[in-house]
Amino acid sequence: MSDPEQLVIYQLHIFILGISPMIWRRIKIRSDSTIADLHYIIQIVMSRSINCKKSTSASRS
Numbered sequence: 535m536s537d538p539e540q541l542v543i544y545q546l547h548i549f550i551l552g553i554s555p556m557i558w559r560r561i562k563i564r565s566d567s568t569i570a571d572l573h574y575i576i577q578i579v580m581s582r583s584i585n586c587k588k589s590t591s592a593s594r595s
Contacts, residue, residue, distance in 0.1 A: 540565075541564060541565055541566060542564075542565035543562050543563070543564060543565070544562065544563050544564075544565060545560060545561070545562050546560070546561050546562075546563065547559075547560050548560075548561065548576060548579070548580065550580070557580070559579045559580060561575060561576075561579060563575060
């Protein structure tokens with residue numbers, strides 16, 4: 535899929551269940567991305583949210 539005319543951008547809505555308030559992110563990823571690329575992107579966008587949630591919860595204790 536290296537032809538630019540065949541390149542598609544997918545928009546994904548990712549959320550974590552069982553957490554209140556709900557943590558979610560909307561990302562856009564190219565169709566020529568690999569599963570490893572997707573995994574790396576999810577780790578980056580979601581890890582900040584989880585770390586912020588843990589910090590907020592810890593400071594309330």
